[in-house]
Amino acid sequence: MTMAVRHFLQFSDFSTEEHEWIFQRAAAIKRKFKAYEKYHPLADRTLAMIFEKASTRTRVSFEAGMYQLGGSVVHLTTGDSQLGRAEPIEDSAKVISRMVDLVMIRTFGQDKIERFAEHSRVPVINGLTNEFHPCQILADIFTFIEHRGSIQGRVVAWVGDGNNMANTWLQAAELLGFTVHLSTPSGYEVDQAIAGIRSSESYKVFADPMEACRGADLVTTDVWTSMGFEAENEERREAFADWCVDADMMRVAKADALFMHCLPAHRGEEVQADVIDGPQSVVWDEAENRMHVQKALLEFLLLGRVTG
Numbered sequence: 001m002t003m004a005v006r007h008f009l010q011f012s013d014f015s016t017e018e019h020e021w022i023f024q025r026a027a028a029i030k031r032k033f034k035a036y037e038k039y040h041p042l043a044d045r046t047l048a049m050i051f052e053k054a055s056t057r058t059r060v061s062f063e064a065g066m067y068q069l070g071g072s073v074v075h076l077t078t079g080d081s082q083l084g085r086a087e088p089i090e091d092s093a094k095v096i097s098r099m100v101d102l103v104m105i106r107t108f109g110q111d112k113i114e115r116f117a118e119h120s121r122v123p124v125i126n127g128l129t130n131e132f133h134p135c136q137i138l139a140d141i142f143t144f145i146e147h148r149g150s151i152q153g154r155v156v157a158w159v160g161d162g163n164n165m166a167n168t169w170l171q172a173a174e175l176l177g178f179t180v181h182l183s184t185p186s187g188y189e190v191d192q193a194i195a196g197i198r199s200s201e202s203y204k205v206f207a208d209p210m211e212a213c214r215g216a217d218l219v220t221t222d223v224w225t226s227m228g229f230e231a232e233n234e235e236r237r238e239a240f241a242d243w244c245v246d247a248d249m250m251r252v253a254k255a256d257a258l259f260m261h262c263l264p265a266h267r268g269e270e271v272q273a274d275v276i277d278g279p280q281s282v283v284w285d286e287a288e289n290r291m292h293v294q295k296a297l298l299e300f301l302l303l304g305r306v307t308g
C-alpha cells in the first residue's frame, strides 16, 4: 500500500495541530540559522520551483531555505519551459515529479495547482494562486506569535481587496480560533465559497475600514491590484481610495497593535509610509519569516515530525 502524498495547496490542508507543529519547528529552525548551526536534513533532495507570476520573496526564501537545509533547487518559469508552450499540466506534473522530491508552484487559478498535485508523485506547495497564499499566512502568524504570543482569540483587521491573502486569513481564522474584521470596497468582497471556509463565525464584515481596525490586535492590507488583474488597475484605484491604512486607523486599533503587509507595498496607496515604516510595522520580520516557516514546511512534507 502506498502512502497518500501530502500537499500544501491551501491553509486548510493541514490540521490545527499540524500548523502548531510547523510554528514550533520554524522557531527551532530559525534558532539554528541565527546560530550558524549547520542543519542538512534535506541533503540530496531537490525542490522544483515553478513561477508563472513574478516573485522576489517567494523565490529567495524557498531557494535560500532549501540550500540551507542541504538540498538544491531547480527554477522554472512559463517563459523558459514547455509550460508556456501548452504542454498539459498533467504531463508536466508526471515528468517533473519523477525527478525532484518536492514542487512549489506560483500560478493563476487554484484549479491548475490542484491538477498538478493530482498527477504528482511528490508533495506540491502553493507559492501563491489567485485564490490563496498559504505560505505567506504561515509567515504572518508565526511573526504574530513571535511578537505577541498565541493568535487564538485575537482580532485581525483586513483592509482592502477580498483577494488571495484575505481568503487565506479566513481559512487560518477558522482553524486557529481568531476573528478577522474584513473591510473591502463594494464589489471586492470575499466570497465565502471561494475562501473555502465552513461558516461565517470567524469573521465580521465592516463597510468602514476604520471600524474594522477598532480594537484590532493586527492591522494588515495588500496591494489594490493583485498579479493577473492589472487590466483593472484604474477602476481599482478609484474604488480603493478610502482603503489606505493610515495613522488614524492604527490609532483606533489596540495600543500595541502590529501592522503587516505581505509586500511588495505601494506607499500612498494601500498604506501610508508613516505606518509601514513606523514603529508598529513588523513587515521586515514578516518577510524574513517566510524562509523560516517554509523550511519547517519542507522538512515536515518530506520527513514528517522530526525533532532536534
Ligand code: CP
Residues within 6 Å of the ligand: 054, 055, 056, 057, 058, 059, 128, 136, 262, 263, 264
Ligand atoms: N509576499 C510575496 O509573496 O512576495 P513575492 O511576490 O515577492 O514572492
Ligand code: NVA
Residues within 6 Å of the ligand: 128, 129, 163, 164, 165, 222, 223, 225, 226, 227, 262, 263, 264
Ligand atoms: N495579492 C498579491 C500578493 C502578492 C504577494 C498578488 O496576488 O499579487
